[in-house]
Amino acid sequence: MIKDLTEEKIRVIRGFTISSWMTNKQIVFLVMIVLFLHVFSWEMAQASEIQKMSLVEAVELALKKKQDLKLAKNSVQYSMLLLKKEKNDYLPQVTGTANTTLNNNYGQSDANQDYYTQRAEVFAQLNLFKGFEDKASLESAYYDLSSDEHAQIRQQQQVIYDTMSAYINVVQQFQEIEVARENLTTNRQQEKEIKAFHEAGKVPATDLYQQQAETAKARFDFISAENNYKISKMQLIKIIGVSIPGDIEIEMPEIKIFTMTPETDTDRLIQAAFETRPDLLALEKNVSVKEAEIKKAASGKYPSVDLNTGMGSLYDNRCDEDFGDQFSNDNLYSYIGVSVSLPIFDRQLTRTKVNQAKIDKQSANVTLEKLKQQIREELGQAVADYQTACESIMVSKSRLFYTNKALESVFQRYKMGVANLTELTQIRSDQVEARNNKIKAEMDKILKTISIFFYKGDLGVSHILKKELL
Template sequence: MVKNIFLMALCLWSAQVFSQDTWSLQQCIDYAMDNNIQIKQSELDLESADVDLFGSKMRSLPDLNANASYTASKGRSVDPFTNTIVDQEIQSQNGGVNTSIPVFNGFQIRYSIKRDEQSVVASNYDLQATKNDVILNVVTFYTNILFNKELLETARLRLETTQSQENQTDRQVELGALPIANLLQIRQQLANDELEVIRAENNLELSLLQLKQALQIPADVKFSIETPELPDPETNALVENSTQIYMYALQNQPVIKAAMARTESANYAVGVAKSNYYPSLNIVGGLSTSYSSVAAEQLGPEFSYFDQLDFNQRQYIGLQLNIPIFNRFQVRNNVQQAIILKKRTNYQLTDTKNQLQQTIEQAYLDVKSAAKAYSALENSLEAAQLSFENAEQRLQLGATNAVEYTQIKNDFEGVKSDLIRAKYDYIFKLKVLDFYQGKPLNF
């Protein structure tokens, strides 16, 4: 019954979540933030780091432990109450509590807390970095859908144009103004345009599926995205140079901050390892008592169970000093390993900085190249459109054949498709650069 109720609730929740078929970019990002597995795993890493830090802090507190034992014996044995040898059945009990308070342990607790605090900082930045990667991934798939939607729209318009041209050519052939070869060529182009529409539809479906999979939404769920009005991008959008962007990212990117925190954590880990070279001092104390079944027989009935527990009480308090002298070089090896880890984290930090710089330099160059390609295709489109319009007029007047017209039309449509591709390529690469500048990734 409970299971059925749970399944019904899950179904209702799913219906509510996906009832809104058209999603904005922000809605996709928000959904990914709540459901992405990599983000949840990073959150667990942060929780684990918090637990480790809590454990390190609690090591400075006293410990308290209780112990109890029960023994039944027959034959000759030592009475635990009188310490005399008896030859009979004895039932005895022992119990107590003890505590230990750390006074000095070579600053091990202090270094452990500092180390684990930096681990928590690193895990926090790792979580932010994971979220940034997920956001960038969602933006990539979202942009790809917008690109394929515009390509599909262009393919459909191209098909409508060819259908209109086919009708016009058919009438001219019937009137004898154009040869039948022109109509056959137009029909062949019509078939090609129909195939391009099918390909564009398939590409759009594939890009939608990729976004669904990135969001972990079932493939059969009805899903579409909003199509924002994207103005033609400015080809002179770059203001800062790659060095300025890198310097900003160096101070703000979570991957750098996480690597720096791990370096600090490794520094404190060396202190933790070295603390074992020093003596440790603890305050110890305890309380214990015991009971023997033969005590009443030997010493009188006044030594009952609770009387014995009261009579046999023993309290102690003292100092416990531990001085390391020789430990088979274990401390030395641990210190060396900690130093190696420290060097490794320094190298990792340097490598992370280098990778970030190289990524930004490449992204900056990609934006410049995409801007040039987009600007060149804008100019090329104007020329291709004029050539197409001229060929269309010449075809109507019978001054050119359908083969030449089709070639010019295909060239024109190819430039249009290339311009759309260049537009979205440029927009996306600008968004990547915005990401490293800390700007919001939205349209």
Template sequence: MKKIIFMLLTAGFPLMVGAQTLTLRQCIDLAVARNVSVRQAQVGQQQQKIALESAKQARLPQVGGSFNQNLSLGRGLTANNTYDTRNTYSSSLGVHADMPLFTGFRIGNERKRAELNLKAATADIERLSESLGLQVTQAYFQVLYQQELLQQAKTNLQLSQLQESRLIGLIQAGKAAQVELSEAQSRVAQDQASIVQEESQYNLALLELSQLLEFSTPDSLHIASPASLQLPHLPESADAVFALALPQRPALQVAKLRTEAAEMGVKVARSGYLPTLSLSAGLGTNYYNTSGFTNEAFNRQIRNNFASSLALSLSIPIFDRYSTRNSVKQAKLEVVNQQLEEENLKKTLYKEIQNAYYNAVAAQQKWTAAKTAEQASEMSLNLVTKKYEAGKANGTEYDEARKKHTNAATQRLTAYYDYLFRTKILDFYAGEPLQ
């Protein structure tokens, strides 16, 4: 068994090294950890976390410092209302702070909207992960299905080779004709060609799964065949599955959260109608030096010119060229758009569940019929094989019976994995983990 050595690109997933095969759950976890779309969604979640932090910190004061250096040269107006040529140097230092006291509830509503956007981003990761998990499940079952077909082709080859060996012995004993050996050798060649075809299909299925897992090649990928694949029972109805899906589907949760965030956006826009109140404070001093005059020392001026200020500022909106009114209208339209999106997702989900349910019902019926047909064809093949070996049936009859059995077995396998996957889809919609 080849070693599978892989390191996931996202933090928090352990390094897995060693000879092992992957179960369905491990395949899903690996695909989710490596998938670019999921990782992009995780980056979006981190961005929303930062946006929420910014919204929470919007109530904090804003503090800044300033330093100005001015130089004035040439003629200027003096205190005597005359003009004189003088050079003036001045410096000023200051620290100021501003803090919002009331913003028309804008800050609080923006914080709530940021919280909803963060929840939506988190649910979006889950939505992408589950969707990817369903793709991996389908590819995983396809590999198992192709494995069974390949094994069936190998079994057919072994039976053909046994018949060929038996006929060689009969010909040597003078109890069979050469034409029968030619027919047997033809069957061996056909079975060998079937194995080549089934190996190709198996490799393609393995390639598709490896691409979902972000493997460079499928050569190092091995999957675990379950000890037994129990066929689950169908739910009572599509409506029963839909009732379970409504409160659990991440896509619906994302749509609902974004609708709530849009509603909060209306409140944010309406804050433009309300007055705002802010508190500001400042500390500062300055220094002047004018040519032709006696100027106090820098340190004395800085100390003597020190001043502080404290102010409350009330801003009352009167007319803003309908900017706030239009912002509110845009926000309301966004709410309507998100509500329609949510409604559309519910309808789409219901249709998908209906299709999945009736496809599962049809797959169950096909599997039952195919299982019965395989049992009948197997009995027929056993009888024809005995007649053929006893010389009471020719090669054409044997080939026909074997072909019918092979087709019936293939149809049974197809129906089996189709029904298994269809029920997995229903479990997926009902909120059960894929494993």
């Protein structure tokens, strides 16, 4: 038996030992299990894989998936259909009819008491004049389409602005994590040194306890920074408008708009915004729509002139001729004429519509002026914020420089026993705060630069697709 076991052939399939006495079905089943586990583990690894996402990719994805932008595109398509309808109103309307009628003359007693007729007719109607309503409706459709197109462009700019802002916020949170991590590492190292000093009798136990408390605080700050980073990434994904499996990794974008100096002359910015900002242009087109609606409402006081023409034939079974002769020759007819409809008294409906349209135009003008005032305020605030951000960067750099010097000095004094731990802890806290303030100032300057372009109305995909290295 031992010899038989020695001679038994052993086959190994991907780590599984299969004896020769196993059947083919068992081997196939085992192979399928191995393959399934391999594929399943590969898919799990793919799902948990960290995806790198650049700013360009984030913006492009948001432009494809954002629901608000899809609604804006639908509005444009709807206006295009409306414009097509208004153009088709200039075409004649052609209608064909066919009917069969069974008649009964109760006053007759002959064979013609019951008879039937068949009639077919094709007629066309073309409006020659409708009080300029068709022209006004076409103008309104043109302006309405133009307004929706500008509104779509502004919605696109809004998506780009929101995505860029959220992305920069993620970058800021990531950099603050690095500061918190370095601070935690430094505090842990310092705790080891103070513990050694305490064991050597150089510092009291209170210094060790105080440093342990600072290390715990640094650990808490690091956890909070990580949590803020995760929240900022979730907000970015929410703004993009799509679910992304696994985690994402961002990178500091190297884009021209982040390094260029924007226009800071408020008057020139406002004048440029009045000429280029899409939502303002959309409201201007909307005012033109209301003007066309006034003309359309006023068309009710004019006459309407229509050209009518048609031809047809009929068949009557009481006649001796057969169906073909009656329909093709005997009963064939045609006509052409002009109909005029003149309003005499419409219960002041036209006047009411005109007054309502005028009120709508006044409201549109008020909305337009409100937006112009909003643009003045937004650009004024954006320029002021940008200038403040530039000054904040210089101040934060200066503060960081001197806190680094102070930290180095106090640390050396503490090691010599001249300074106490409270001074060292305070100056280290100031240094961490200075580093975070510098990061915030740099990110804030980027955001304020983007804001100026956005409020000016010329923020577009070209600002992020045309990348230039710093």
